[in-house]
Amino acid sequence: GENVEQHPSTLSVQEGDSAVIKCTYSDSASNYFPWYKQELGKRPQLIIDIRSNVGEKKDQRIAVTLNKTAKHFSLHITETQPEDSAVYFCAASKGTGYSTLTFGKGTMLLVSP
Amino acid sequence: GAVVSQHPSRVICKSGTSVKIECRSLDFQATTMFWYRQFPKQSLMLMATSNEGSKATYEQGVEKDKFLINHASLTLSTLTVTSAHPEDSSFYICSARPSGAGRADTQYFGPGTRLTVL
Numbered sequence: 001g002e003n004v005e006q007h008p009s010t011l012s013v014q015e016g017d018s019a020v021i022k023c024t025y026s027d028s029a030s031n032y033f034p035w036y037k038q039e040l041g042k043r044p045q046l047i048i049d050i051r052s053n054v055g056e057k058k059d060q061r062i063a064v065t066l067n068k069t070a071k072h073f074s075l076h077i078t079e080t081q082p083e084d085s086a087v088y089f090c091a092a093s094k095g096t097g098y099s100t101l102t103f104g105k106g107t108m109l110l111v112s113p
Numbered sequence: 114g115a116v117v118s119q120h121p122s123r124v125i126c127k128s129g130t131s132v133k134i135e136c137r138s139l140d141f142q143a144t145t146m147f148w149y150r151q152f153p154k155q156s157l158m159l160m161a162t163s164n165e166g167s168k169a170t171y172e173q174g175v176e177k178d179k180f181l182i183n184h185a186s187l188t189l190s191t192l193t194v195t196s197a198h199p200e201d202s203s204f205y206i207c208s209a210r211p212s213g214a215g216r217a218d219t220q221y222f223g224p225g226t227r228l229t230v231l
């Protein structure tokens with residue numbers, strides 16, 4: 001089955017700095033890669049996703065890049081703000097109507113004012 | 114759009130009782146819903162995939178007779194933890210995947226249910 005590795009497990013940055021979280025996946029058939037943000041005790045919220053026919057996608061301060069050959073994808077957050085502090089999960093799936101998401105172990109991002 | 118509700122948000126029960134958790138997609142239809150379990154400071158562990166009108170598919174190691182899943186309509190799935198024990202205490206989260214082309218792989222999560230078994 002699919003295996004998703006996520007690094008780092010914790011990341012501390014100063015407000016205004018950039019943050020990068022990296023994930024690798026094992027199944028070359030995976031073609032859908034979402035990122036979720038989860039604040040303590042709350043639901044995971046989809047913040048951005050990318051499909052394998054695209055190399056990069058951007059939404060304001062958030063961007064995701066995908067390298068299919070190397071089987072890795074990354075989340076980039078620029079101009080970080082304290083409210084970006086949360087746990088971020090990457091995931092991968094085959095993107096069919098019957099596929100499941102395999103999640104990484106999560107990255108706790110702490111943005112200090 | 115794409116709102117998923119979950120009820121109850123918290124439940125405390127005695128050991129040996131059963132607890133039912135509801136997951137509803139409020140503004141879309143979901144042929145498929147998922148049930149996850151999350152321990153503190155850990156990732157989401159998929160328990161089972163719930164398909165409307167058919168039996169759920171359970172992940173390896175998840176007891177289907179203990180975690181009963183019913184997906185009776187395109188907007189409602191329920192998880193019943195039967196004969197709950199303290200080790201079943203956890204955060205249970207559902208997600209729903211919208212039916213229809215173009216959104217077949219996106220999952221939207223409910224707010225979760227904190228179960229505490231005394």
